Amino acid sequence: MSTLLPLLRQRARRDRLQLALWIVGTALLAYASVGAVFDTYGSEDDRRDILSVAIATRTILIFRGTPNGVDDGAFAFFLIYAWLALMGGLMSTFLAVRHTRMEEEQGRTELVSATPAGRVLPTVATVVHGVLANVLLGAAVALAFISNGLDVTGSLVTGAAMTAPGLAFLAFGLFAAQLFRTSRGANSLSVAFVLAAYLLRGIGDAAGTPADDLLHVTPAWPSWLSPIGYGQFTGAFVENDLVPLLVPIGFAVLVTAGVFRLQSVRDQGASLLPGRVGRSDARAGLSSSSGLAWRLNISILAAWTVGGIATGLLATSLSSIIGEVAGDTPQVAETLKAMIGDDATLEQAFVATFYGLVGILAACCAVQVGVRARQEEVRGTAELVLAAPVPRVRWLLEYWVVGVIVIVVVLTASALAGLVGAVGASDAAALVPNVLEAATAQLPACLVFLGVTLLVFAYLPQATVPIGWAFVGLGAILGLFGPILGLPEWLVDLSPFAHSPVPAGDDTDWSGGWWLLGIGLVASALAVWSMRRRELATGG
Numbered sequence: 001m002s003t004l005l006p007l008l009r010q011r012a013r014r015d016r017l018q019l020a021l022w023i024v025g026t027a028l029l030a031y032a033s034v035g036a037v038f039d040t041y042g043s044e045d046d047r048r049d050i051l052s053v054a055i056a057t058r059t060i061l062i063f064r065g066t067p068n069g070v071d072d073g074a075f076a077f078f079l080i081y082a083w084l085a086l087m088g089g090l091m092s093t094f095l096a097v098r099h100t101r102m103e104e105e106q107g108r109t110e111l112v113s114a115t116p117a118g119r120v121l122p123t124v125a126t127v128v129h130g131v132l133a134n135v136l137l138g139a140a141v142a143l144a145f146i147s148n149g150l151d152v153t154g155s156l157v158t159g160a161a162m163t164a165p166g167l168a169f170l171a172f173g174l175f176a177a178q179l180f181r182t183s184r185g186a187n188s189l190s191v192a193f194v195l196a197a198y199l200l201r202g203i204g205d206a207a208g209t210p211a212d213d214l215l216h217v218t219p220a221w222p223s224w225l226s227p228i229g230y231g232q233f234t235g236a237f238v239e240n241d242l243v244p245l246l247v248p249i250g251f252a253v254l255v256t257a258g259v260f261r262l263q264s265v266r267d268q269g270a271s272l273l274p275g276r277v278g279r280s281d282a283r284a285g286l287s288s289s290s291g292l293a294w295r296l297n298i299s300i301l302a303a304w305t306v307g308g309i310a311t312g313l314l315a316t317s318l319s320s321i322i323g324e325v326a327g328d329t330p331q332v333a334e335t336l337k338a339m340i341g342d343d344a345t346l347e348q349a350f351v352a353t354f355y356g357l358v359g360i361l362a363a364c365c366a367v368q369v370g371v372r373a374r375q376e377e378v379r380g381t382a383e384l385v386l387a388a389p390v391p392r393v394r395w396l397l398e399y400w401v402v403g404v405i406v407i408v409v410v411l412t413a414s415a416l417a418g419l420v421g422a423v424g425a426s427d428a429a430a431l432v433p434n435v436l437e438a439a440t441a442q443l444p445a446c447l448v449f450l451g452v453t454l455l456v457f458a459y460l461p462q463a464t465v466p467i468g469w470a471f472v473g474l475g476a477i478l479g480l481f482g483p484i485l486g487l488p489e490w491l492v493d494l495s496p497f498a499h500s501p502v503p504a505g506d507d508t509d510w511s512g513g514w515w516l517l518g519i520g521l522v523a524s525a526l527a528v529w530s531m532r533r534r535e536l537a538t539g540g
Contacts, residue, residue, distance in 0.1 A: 003117045007125035011099055019133055021470045022091040026084055027140035029477060033080045034148040044070045051078075052214045062202030066232045067217050073145070073154040073237030081158065081236070085228040086198045088137050088162050089169040092130060093190035096173025099126040102183035106378065110268055123174070123263060127256060130170040138163035154237030160245055161231035168227040168248035169194055171255035178262045181271040188303065201226040227251070289390045290398040294405075296376070297369050301406045304365035305413045308358050312414030312439075315354030316421035316431055351431065352438050352502050353480075355414070359442030359497060360476045362410040363449040367468045369403040370453030374464040383536055392531040396454065400524050403450040407443060415439035437503035444513040445496040447520030449475065454527035461537040 041047045047070040054061055061067075065082045068074045100123065103109045113119050142159030146152055172193050176186040204223025210216070223229030233244035262272060285291040373396065376382040386392060418435040422428045453468040460467070479497025492498050496519075499512035 003121055004125055007122055008129060011125060011129040017466050023137050023140050026087045027144045030084055030141045031144035031147060034076045034145060037076045037079055047075050055210045055214050055217060061205040066205050066219055067215060068235055068238050069215050071237060073150045077236045082228055084141060085165050085231050088166040089194035092134060092166045092170040093173035093194060095130050095133060096170050097177050097183050097186045097190060100174060101177035101186045104269060105183050134163045134166035151237055153240055157234050157236040157240045160242060161234045161236060164245035164248045165227035165231045167252040171252040174259045175255050178259055179271060179273050197226040197228050201229040204229055289385050289395060293398045293402050297372055297402050300368050301409060304361050305410050307361045308410040308414035309417040311354055311358050312417035313421040315351050316418045348434055348503055351434050355438035355442060356480050358414040359445055362407045362442060363446045363472050365406045365410055366403045366446050366450035367453045367472050369399060369406060370457055371465050371468055373399045374457050374461060377536060378538055380538055393528055396531045397528045400454060407446040411439045411442055434503055441501040441513060444516035445500045448496040448516050451520040451523030455523045458527040458530040458534060
C-alpha cells in the first residue's frame, strides 16, 4: 500500500493536463449542448416533430441515440449522450494503454518492477487511476446536466451511464495492452473497439422498433453488444434504471481479472500476439529517411482514410432525404444553416456539415504524424536516423511532407466516396462541384493543425502530444458545434475550422482559406527552421 500511493500520485501528476482537458472539455460540451437544446427546441411540439422525423429517418438515430419521449432531460439525453460516451471511451482506452504498454515499451515498467512495487502494483495503480478518472467524468457530466436545471436523479443516472461504459472501455484498453507489443497496436485495437461500440449502438437504434406514438424506440439486439447501448438502457430521466449498468461493470471486472492473469504468465516486454517477423532485407523504399517516415505513418493513413470514405459516402447518400426532412421539420434546416450560414441551400449545408467532419478526420491524421515524430524521438530511433548524414531540418521536413500527403489522401478519398454516394441522388450533377469544393476547403485548416503541432514539437517537445490533440479537439468542438451551441463569436473564431471556406450560395468566399494556408505554411516553416539548433529531447 505504501508503494501504491506514490504510483497513483505519479499517474495523477503525469495526466493532470490530459485528464483535465478530457473531463472538463466533455462536461463543457454537455453543458453547452443541453443549453442549446432548450434554446432550439424549447417547446414539446418542436421536440415531437424532431423525434418523429428521426424515427421516420432511422439513419439519424445512428448519430444520436434512443428516443425516449419529449421531456427536457430525456430529449437532451437522446441528442447528446452517445457522443459523450464516445469521448469517455476514448479517454479510458488511451489512459489504459498510456500507463501499461507504453510504459513497458519505453522501459519504465522494468525500472518500476525492480522496486518494491513489483509487477502487479503498477497495473493496480492504473486500474484505480482509471476508475477515479471515470467517476470524475461521470460526476462532471451529471453536474453539467444539473446546472441546466434538469432533474437531479436523471442527471446522476446520466453520470453513472458515463462511468460504467467507461470502466468497460478501460478494461478493454488494459486487455489490448496485453495483446500487442507496441502501444500503437494496442491503441489502434482499443479505438476500433470504442468506435465499434458506438456503431453497434447506432445500428441497434436504427433497427429498433418504434412505438405507435413515434416518440419512443426499443433498440434492436446489436445495442446489447455495446457498452454505450447499456448506458442508454438506463432510460435516464424516464425509467432511471441502473440495473443495465451491471453488465458493463461485470465485463470490466472479468476482463481486468483476466488482464492480471495474463500479465502473470508473460515476460516483461512480451505480448500474447507475437510481433510480426521482419524481412531479412529492407525494401528499396526504406533506403532513405523519407521512405522510413512514410512507412511509419502508412498505417495511420489507412485508419483515417476509412473514416473519411465512410463520412463522404454518408454526406451525399443522405442528402437526397434531407429535403423531405426539412419539409416536415424546419428546425432541422435552421440548425444546419446555423452551422454554415443562411446563404447555403439545404443540400449544400448538409454536405458542408459532413465534410466539416471529414476535415476533422484529416486534421487528426496530420496531428498524428507530428505525434509520431515525437514518439520516434522519445524511443531513440530518431537519434539513429540523425546519426546518418540526415540533417535535422530535412528529417522534420520529411515528416511535414508526409503530413501533407496524408491530408490530401484522406480528403481525396472522401471526395471520391462522396461522388459515388451522389450517384443515387435526384440531382447528382449539382452535388459534384459541391462535394469537390467542400473537400478542398478543408485543406487549409488541416495544414494549420499540422504546422502548429510541428511547431510545438520544435519548441516544447514534451508537450507535443497533449497540446496537439487538445488543439484539434477544441478546434473541432468550437468550429463545428460552436455556432449551434450559441458560443460567443470570438470564441468560435479561435478554431481554424470556423474559417474554412464554405461552398454556400452562388459564390464561395475563399479568403479564409488563403489566410489559413498562409498561417499553416508559416508555422510549418518556422518549425522546420527551428530544428537547426534544437537538441534531441528523449525524455517523455
